[in-house]
Amino acid sequence: MARQFGPSEIEFADPATVRIHYTDGELLAAGLVSGSTQEQRLGLYRYDEDREEWIKVEASVADPDRNVVSGTVTKLGTIGVFYEAPGAGQLFSQTMVYPNPFRPHSGGADDGDYTTGVIFDLLPVGLSRLDIYNLAGEWVASLGKAITPTGVAGQWRWSGANDTGRCVASGIYLYVMEAGGERRTGKIAVIR
Secondary structure (H helix, E strand, O other), X not given: OEEEEOOOOOEEEEEXXXXXXXXXXXXXXXXXXXXXXXXXXXXXXXXEOOOOEEEEOOOOXXXXXXXXXXXXXXXXXXXXXEXXXXXXXXXXXXXXXXXXXXXXXXXXXXXXXXXXXXXXXXXXXXXXXXXXXEOOOOEEEEEOOOEEEOOOOOOEEEOOEOOOOOEOOOEEEEEEEEEOOEEEEEEEEEOO
């Protein structure tokens, strides 16, 4: 999502605040989940014509309640909103799993459904394992089968089904993730 703000050669002595509004439809078209923690990772970028690249606007802030991303600039031009994907070498301590609990039949925007699934976000580069088990220790879903990439770097989606495509029952499920010799485990509640 990008907007043009005046000619790019205009420069201010003092910073000016730029706000870009986005819609839930634009988020969904970009493969992001509206009303989720993904919106917190939206940032403003200004296109630098001399360098021919997008430069992050310092101190840009997303306001998901108002669907606005704002930041301060000293130069006008093309300003865009981008999802800030995780960087190389990131640790599991920054990983987010949502919605949790996963309530695919509730109809609530923050509860998920079978289309959006459960999102594993901000995963480290080099993810080698992401498996889901039931409390009996039985393997339910695995990376590349019922757990698929969303198209956003560092992000995978579990559909709420097992590897054969059958929706799982309500209950607590355990996930195990590994990357670069590091392991993280956690729980996901599914309420159907």
